[in-house]
Amino acid sequence: MTTTSAPALPPSVTMTDGEGGLPVVRVSTAVASGEVYLHGAHVTSWQPAGAEPVIWLSAESEFRPGAPIRGGVPICFPWFGAGRTPSLAPAHGFARIAPWRLTGASDDDGTVTLTFALTHDDASGAPGADRWPFRFTAGYTVTFGAELTLALTVRNAGDEAFSFEEALHTYLAVADARTATVDGLDGARYLDKTSSGEPRQVLQSGPVTFTSETDRVYLQGAPTTLLDPGSRAITITPENGADTVVWNPWVAKAAAMADFGDDEWPAMVCVETANALGDAVTLGPGESHTLRVTYAVR
Numbered sequence: 443m444t445t446t447s448a449p450a451l452p453p454s455v456t457m458t459d460g461e462g463g464l465p466v467v468r469v470s471t472a473v474a475s476g477e478v479y480l481h482g483a484h485v486t487s488w489q490p491a492g493a494e495p496v497i498w499l500s501a502e503s504e505f506r507p508g509a510p511i512r513g514g515v516p517i518c519f520p521w522f523g524a525g526r527t528p529s530l531a532p533a534h535g536f537a538r539i540a541p542w543r544l545t546g547a548s549d550d551d552g553t554v555t556l557t558f559a560l561t562h563d564d565a566s567g568a569p570g571a572d573r574w575p576f577r578f579t580a581g582y583t584v585t586f587g588a589e590l591t592l593a594l595t596v597r598n599a600g601d602e603a604f605s606f607e608e609a610l611h612t613y614l615a616v617a618d619a620r621t622a623t624v625d626g627l628d629g630a631r632y633l634d635k636t637s638s639g640e641p642r643q644v645l646q647s648g649p650v651t652f653t654s655e656t657d658r659v660y661l662q663g664a665p666t667t668l669l670d671p672g673s674r675a676i677t678i679t680p681e682n683g684a685d686t687v688v689w690n691p692w693v694a695k696a697a698a699m700a701d702f703g704d705d706e707w708p709a710m711v712c713v714e715t716a717n718a719l720g721d722a723v724t725l726g727p728g729e730s731h732t733l734r735v736t737y738a739v740r
């Protein structure tokens with residue numbers, strides 16, 4: 443564990459004990475409110491002034507060391523899902539269950555930027571950390587304002603090259619997934635992870651709709667819009683992400699997850715900004731890479 447003194451916090455930012463006694467950073471300004479758990483540097487809430495909450499969080503989520511939070515924005519790193527072969531555990535890597543540090547907080551006229559850090563030393567006690575024995579520093583910048591911007595920077599702090607997968611696995615709140623659509627992926631190829639065996643490669647035609655379990659890695663990192671009829675549109679603008687993952691577990695998979703309410707699946711859609719599978723990132727010693735995504739509501 444790397445020890446640093448806690449940064450000075452502006453009055454709009456407080457650090458307190460959240461669910462399960464886990465430390466949480468809470469932000470409240472006239473522009474927006476938000477919340478990030480140090481456990482996983484996990485954003486669990488963002489609400490711009492005048493808007494309904496944008497981020498979905500399960501009422502059944504666990505909040506304890508070793509377990510991921512269900513909902514919010516899990517950081518998947520250094521692998522996605524079970525990773526590339528051989529299959530790795532825990533799912534989505536160890537960053538989402540590792541203890542991140544708050545390194546900075548600033549308030550610019552109600553738009554608050556928080557910075558977090560995680561090194562190989564910080565993560566060394568987390569389950570699965572021994573499966574990826576490289577020296578790295580990760581920095582995570584969360585900006586809560588009229589828009590939400592998330593930026594994950596990974597730097598190779600060792601003397602050998604490494605490669606990793608990553609995703610900002612955002613759970614977005616919708617009125618009803620069955621009527622929601624995702625625009626911007628027409629003509630993109632995707633890997634259908636709901637088919638058994640090796641994922642099938644499929645061509646998207648028109649907007650993405652949700653009519654059954656949906657688990658797709660689109661091999662495209664362009665802007666998308668989550669349209670929630672009668673409610674709102676959320677635009678998602680990625681930078682340096684080659685893939686877009688779209689997920690809704692639907693009935694059976696929701697029922698099979700202990701930390702996901704049986705009836706909660708219609709209320710969320712995940713649109714994730716990622717570099718996964720063949721788009722894994724390789725960094726030489728001293729090199730760094732930043733994955734960024736911005737969300738806006740209209």
Ligand SMILES: O=P(O)(O)OC[C@H]1O[C@H](O)[C@H](O)[C@@H](O)[C@@H]1O
Pocket residue numbers: 510523533534635657658687688689712
């Ligand atoms: O249950 P988790 O490990 O949090 O993963 C939740 C989901 O994450 C991504 O969207 C994957 O593509 C899915 O295959 C997975 O089911």
